[in-house]
Amino acid sequence: MTEQAAGEPDFDVIVVGAGPAGSVTATLLARQGLSVVLVERGDTPGAKNLSGGVLYGRVLDEVFPGFVDQAPVERRITRHVTTFLTADSSVAIDYAGGPLAAPVNAVTVLRARFDPWLAERAEEAGAFLMPGVRVDSLLTEPGPGASPRVVGVRAGDDELRARVVVAADGVNSFLARSIGLRPKPPEHHLAVGVKAVVGLPRRVIEDRFGVTGDEGAAHAIVGDCTLGIGGGAFLYTNTESLSIGVVLRLDDLVRSGRTAVEVFEHCLAHPGLAPYLRDGEVLEYGSHLVAEGGLGMVGQVVGDGLVVVGEAAGLTINSGLTVRGMDLAIGSAVAAARGVGEAVAAGDTSATGLAAYRRHLDESFVMQDLRTYAKAPAFLERGRMYGAYGELAAGLFHDVFSLDGSPRRHLAATAWRAVRRSPVTIGQLMSDGWAGVRAL
Amino acid sequence: MGGGARAVNPQTTAERLGHNRFVLDEAESHIEIDQEVCRRTGTGKRLVAVCPAGVYSELEDGTILAEYAACLECGTCLAVASPGALRWHYPRGGFGVGFREG
Ligand SMILES: Cc1cc2nc3c(=O)[nH]c(=O)nc-3n(C[C@H](O)[C@H](O)[C@H](O)COP(=O)(O)OP(=O)(O)OC[C@H]3O[C@@H](n4cnc5c(N)ncnc54)[C@H](O)[C@@H]3O)c2cc1C
Ligand code: SF4
Numbered sequence: 001m002t003e004q005a006a007g008e009p010d011f012d013v014i015v016v017g018a019g020p021a022g023s024v025t026a027t028l029l030a031r032q033g034l035s036v037v038l039v040e041r042g043d044t045p046g047a048k049n050l051s052g053g054v055l056y057g058r059v060l061d062e063v064f065p066g067f068v069d070q071a072p073v074e075r076r077i078t079r080h081v082t083t084f085l086t087a088d089s090s091v092a093i094d095y096a097g098g099p100l101a102a103p104v105n106a107v108t109v110l111r112a113r114f115d116p117w118l119a120e121r122a123e124e125a126g127a128f129l130m131p132g133v134r135v136d137s138l139l140t141e142p143g144p145g146a147s148p149r150v151v152g153v154r155a156g157d158d159e160l161r162a163r164v165v166v167a168a169d170g171v172n173s174f175l176a177r178s179i180g181l182r183p184k185p186p187e188h189h190l191a192v193g194v195k196a197v198v199g200l201p202r203r204v205i206e207d208r209f210g211v212t213g214d215e216g217a218a219h220a221i222v223g224d225c226t227l228g229i230g231g232g233a234f235l236y237t238n239t240e241s242l243s244i245g246v247v248l249r250l251d252d253l254v255r256s257g258r259t260a261v262e263v264f265e266h267c268l269a270h271p272g273l274a275p276y277l278r279d280g281e282v283l284e285y286g287s288h289l290v291a292e293g294g295l296g297m298v299g300q301v302v303g304d305g306l307v308v309v310g311e312a313a314g315l316t317i318n319s320g321l322t323v324r325g326m327d328l329a330i331g332s333a334v335a336a337a338r339g340v341g342e343a344v345a346a347g348d349t350s351a352t353g354l355a356a357y358r359r360h361l362d363e364s365f366v367m368q369d370l371r372t373y374a375k376a377p378a379f380l381e382r383g384r385m386y387g388a389y390g391e392l393a394a395g396l397f398h399d400v401f402s403l404d405g406s407p408r409r410h411l412a413a414t415a416w417r418a419v420r421r422s423p424v425t426i427g428q429l430m431s432d433g434w435a436g437v438r439a440l
Numbered sequence: 441m442g443g444g445a446r447a448v449n450p451q452t453t454a455e456r457l458g459h460n461r462f463v464l465d466e467a468e469s470h471i472e473i474d475q476e477v478c479r480r481t482g483t484g485k486r487l488v489a490v491c492p493a494g495v496y497s498e499l500e501d502g503t504i505l506a507e508y509a510a511c512l513e514c515g516t517c518l519a520v521a522s523p524g525a526l527r528w529h530y531p532r533g534g535f536g537v538g539f540r541e542g
Contacts, residue, residue, distance in 0.1 A: 041530055043463075047538040048513060048530075111542030132534035155533070172515045174529075185519075192516040194492040196456065197541040198448050241541070253490060254520055260492045261453050274447035282448055284541040285456035287492035287514040 011035045012344055014153055014162040015127070016135045016175060018045035019111075021310025021329035022168030023118035024063055028337030030125035034344060037160065038119065038127050039153070041134040046115030049170075050195060050288040052234045053108045053243045054218050056327040059334065059365070061103075064121060071117045074108040074238035075216025076101060079209070082321055083272065085223035086391050090272040101215070108216055108236050108243070109326075110197065138165065138175055143304040145351055147179050150305035163349045164340050165306050168333075171289045173312040181303045185314070187251040189293035191231055193323075194264040195245030198280035202240050208276050209237050219276075220321040225267045229256050232320065233267050235276060241283060242276065244268065247290055247323060260287075290323060291316045295374040301332075301361065302354045309336045315366060317373045328366045335360035392422035453494045457510050465535035469508040471495070471517075472527040478504050481522035490516050512537050 015026045018040035026038040042048040054077060060067055068076065079096040100106070123129050135153045139161065143149025152161035167175040171190075176182040209217040219235040226232060230249035235242060246267050248260060267273065291297055297314035301307060309315075310329030317324045339357025343349045361367055450456055478484045484504040487496040493510045496517070513536055518528040530536070 041533045043534045043538060046542055048536075050539060050542045112539040113542070115542070134530055134533040172518075187520060190516075190519050192490060192492065192514060196448070250490065250516070250519060254486055257489070259489045260516075261494060264492065265451075268448055277447035280448040282450060282456050282459055284459055284539060285453070285512075286460070286537070286539055286542070287512045287516065289515050289519065 009152070009161045009163050011037045011128075011160065011162045013037075013164045013166060013340060014039065014160055015166040015168055016153060017168035017170055017310075017312070018042075018119045018122070018129065018131070019049055019115060019168060019170055019310060019329065020060075020118060020326050021312070021333050022166065023115070023122045024060075024330050024333035025166050025168060025309055025336050025340075026122040026127040027063065027118075027125045028334065029340060030122060030127040032337070032341045033126075034341065036122075036127040037130060037162075038122055039130045039133050039135055039155065039160075040119070041132070043132040044112075044116055045119035045129075045131060046112040049111040049115055050193070050286045051109075051111055051326060052193070052195070052245060052247075052323055053110060053236050053238070054106050054234075054322070055109050055114075056106045056324060057104055059327050059330045063330065063334065068104045068107055072109075072113045074110060075211070076104050076214055077106040077108065077218050078215040079211060079217040081217060081219040083219060083221045083223075085221055085225050085270065085272045087224050088271065096210075106218070108218070108238050110238060110241075110243075135169070135175065138179060138306070140179060143350075145304055147181060147303055149350070150179065150303060163305070163344055164354065166336060166340065167306060167308045167312050168310050168329075169312050171291050171311040173308070173314075176300075176303075176306070176308045176312060179303065179306075181300050181306065182308065182312075182314075183299075185291065185293060185297060187254065188249060189291065189297050189314075191247045191249045191290045191292045191318075192253065192260055192287060193245055193247045193290050194260055194287045195243060195285070196264075196268070196282045197238070197284045198242045198244055198277055199240060199283045200242060200277075200280045204279075205237055205240070205242065211237065214239075221273070222320065225270050225273065227256070227258060227263055227266055229253055229258070229263060233273070234323075235273060242280065244273070244277065247318075249292060290318070290325070292318050294318070294376055295367075295370040298367075298370065302351050302358050304351045305349055305354075307336050307340060307354055307357050309333055315370070317369060317376070319373055319376055324369075328369070331364050331366035332361055335364050335366070392418055392424050453492075454510075457493060460512075461538040461540060462509060463535050463538060464509050465531050468532070469506070470529055470531045470536070471506045471508045471511065473504050473506060474525055474527075475503055477522065477525040481525055483520070483522045483525035486520045487517050487526070490520050492516070 012034040139152035140148035230252040343353035
């Protein structure tokens, strides 16, 4: 090849990673008529991907109207249960209702089935899917700015060139890290998710979780299920299986001296959860990191010739009771496709031209929600959230429901009595309560 | 509330992993340990503790072994490793774990 031919782009855009962020970016860019290749290291999209599985679907519905009726989704969530566990008791808040069902607010998905559907939509729009290919590094040239200009990717002996590379490579974000665009996150900004998919007959699931037909339940659990380690557990219903897992903040896990496996097994056997799982068969066991830094982790998302989308850009929200990443990944994909499209059309794919992505992202629900929850990570680092409050709630309900012959007190008096007997001080309660109101 | 026997089967990590699909890359391991740095920085114990697949184990003399075939590719080990103690990258395209559920 001549020097010049080697420098010519093979595609307008290379998207690395066929998760929700990558497949939606590729779809929307292909719809604009750009030539797009979507490179995925798994032998099929989704083969490497795992989540808890509750997808808040509004933004995806804008990209693929009516997707819940076409895509392989599991159940439509009509019931959100929040449970505080101690070693031997549980207090739950159960929110069920029609407003959650119509229009569909959230669905459960299993990623090995859902991600292939998304990647097919990208192919249908005209993107070229390359599965089973790991991108090893970014191709760079000295650029105008401090960091090099990205001109393509290297995979094995092959080099692919493009005007823009979209790093949709997920939480480890190796591509953006490799050129110094993003730092390695500190341990308190990461959590490890450990999950099993547990098979149970449809009818058993519906009876145990109080749902019928294609309705489903999402249980978020905090307290003793993680042995007090920052994080929580989730128990979500699929059509014929349950997704059960723990999310453990890495700094706290290391400090605790426990193993991730030990905590996961403790959770599976917990008397507050075991009745839901009884007689289930593990169909699959997996783990994945979760970005937990919230707004503080977003940082740089644009370089010369490069944009970073989805969890590779740290876009997740952990409110303590829900992990949201898929909808934010899709939201960032919508912003990136607009910004990249404008930059390519204007013939300027430098960081300055691609800054249009950042502007669209800042205006979108993604950054608005991240700003709303900006204080959540620091609030959730308060250790009491994971142990003492479960005991407080359990103590309160014990006093309310155990009719031991003593005269009933007014609920407020009962509550104060529970606080005084719990490991939480009134000062802590008020401080956490106020911080929680502002953070969540 | 009733406690007692475990609710789901199977019950060990090795058995649970047995239900997963893996394509083993016989030619190369994607995990390399620098024993010296590991020992000096205490990284070994952290690797053993955090890995959900039980990939790492520690011998009596402190040497860390890595059974890379069972790796779930989460990257947690790399996140807690001190600089220089661990070289970890994704397996080559098409190799490694292949989730059927996810
Ligand atoms: C335990 C757990 C529970 C969660 N629960 C929820 C939940 O209930 N709801 C929710 O919305 N979010 C949840 N999340 C978060 C959510 O899974 C992520 O935020 C989301 O998957 C991010 O999408 P993405 O497209 O950015 O990245 P990913 O889905 O991680 O996709 C990245 C893709 O890039 C590919 N790739 C990576 N590197 C390369 C390379 N070098 N070459 C080629 N391909 C590459 C990967 O194989 C993968 O397909 C959870 C996460 C975990 C771990
Ligand atoms: S990537 Fe995850 S599963 Fe693999 S060795 Fe590291 S911690 Fe264990």
